[in-house]
Amino acid sequence: MHVFVTGASGWIGSATVDELLAAGHDVTGLARSDSSAAALGAKGVRVRRGDLDDLESIRGGAENADAVIHLANKHDWSNPAASNAAERAAVQEIGDALVGSNRPFLLASGVAALTQGRPAAESDPSPFHGPESPRGGSENLALEFVDRGVGTVSLRFAPTVHAAGDHGFVAAIAAIARQQGVSGYPGDGTNRWAAVHRSDAVRLVALGLEKAAPGTRLHAVAENGIPTRDIADAIGRALGLPVRSIDPENVHAHFGWIGTFFGMDLTATSGATQDLLAWTPTGPTLLQDLDNGAYPA
Known part of the structure; x- marks a missing residue:
C-alpha cells in the first residue's frame, strides 16, 4: 500500500x-x-x-x-x-x-x-x-x-507517548523541574495521566x-492513568531533586503553559482497541522509562 x-x-x-x-x-x-x-x-x-x-x-x-x-x-x-x-x-x-x-x-x-x-x-x-x-x-x-x-x-x-528522546509533555515537565530545582506535582497529586x-x-x-x-x-x-505525584517522584529520582506539592493557585506560575494539562485528570481505557486489533502493549511503562534514564538530567 x-x-x-x-x-x-x-x-x-x-x-x-x-x-x-x-x-x-x-x-x-x-x-x-x-x-x-x-x-x-x-x-x-x-x-x-x-x-x-x-x-x-x-x-x-x-x-x-x-x-x-x-x-x-x-x-x-x-x-x-x-x-x-x-x-x-x-x-x-x-x-x-x-x-x-x-x-x-x-x-x-x-x-x-x-x-x-x-x-x-x-x-x-x-x-x-x-x-x-x-x-x-x-x-x-x-x-x-x-x-x-x-x-x-x-x-x-x-x-504522553514516551520513550528515550521524547520532547513532549513529560520532557517539558522534567525541564521545568531542572529549572525550578524541585520536581513538583499539582495539589495532592492524585489526578492521573494515561500513557x-x-x-x-x-x-x-x-x-x-x-x-x-x-x-x-x-x-x-497502555496505562489508564498514572498519578501525577508518582510522575513527579520518578522525575525527582531521575534528576536527584526534591519532590513537593505545588498549590493549585500557583500551578500556572510554577509550570507555565503545561500547568493546565498537568493539573487535569487525563485518563482513558483501551480495551475495545486491544480487542479489535489484537494489540497488547509490551513497551516499558512511563515510570520505568523515567527510572531507566529516558529523561536524563
Whole structure:
C-alpha cells in the first residue's frame, strides 16, 4: 500500500514511518525542511515538500496515495488558535481529496478532556466541534467524511507517548523541574495521566491501517492513568531533586503553559482497541522509562 504520512519526521511520525516500511508499505512523507527531507530520503521514503499550511501539497499527497496518516500538528502553545485553524484546514483538504474513494484516512487526536470524572472510552464521542475548539474539532470533522466514502479512523493518543528522546509533555515537565530545582506535582497529586510507549503507539497505527473499519476510534493507551505525584517522584529520582506539592493557585506560575494539562485528570481505557486489533502493549511503562534514564538530567 502507498501511504502518505504528514508529520513524517516528528516524534510519532518518524517511528510510524519505520513501522510502515517494515510492514512492506511504500511511504511518502511530508517534509517542511531540508533536514527532514534528507532523513526521510535516507530511509527510502518518497519526499513531498510542504508543511501544515501548504494545502496544495497536502491535497496532492492525499490524492496520489492509497491511504493517508495525518500526524502533523503545529503544537504552537503560544498561538493555539492558529494551530487549531491549520489542523482543521488540513483535515478538510484531505477529506475533500478522498471523497468517494473509500481509502483509509487515519488522523491523530487525543484522549484529553473527552470525559469528566471517569476514564474516556472509545465509544465516547469527542465533545469538540467547530474551528474554535481544540484541534479545530478535526476528529469530528474527519468522521463526517465517512458518509461521503472516506475511511476515517481516529487515532486518540495518550497525553504522553514516551520513550528515550521524547520532547513532549513529560520532557517539558522534567525541564521545568531542572529549572525550578524541585520536581513538583499539582495539589495532592492524585489526578492521573494515561500513557503509552512510542513503540506500542506506532504498532497500533499500523494495525489500525490494516484492520480498523471507517468510523472507528482507537485509543493508543497502555496505562489508564498514572498519578501525577508518582510522575513527579520518578522525575525527582531521575534528576536527584526534591519532590513537593505545588498549590493549585500557583500551578500556572510554577509550570507555565503545561500547568493546565498537568493539573487535569487525563485518563482513558483501551480495551475495545486491544480487542479489535489484537494489540497488547509490551513497551516499558512511563515510570520505568523515567527510572531507566529516558529523561536524563
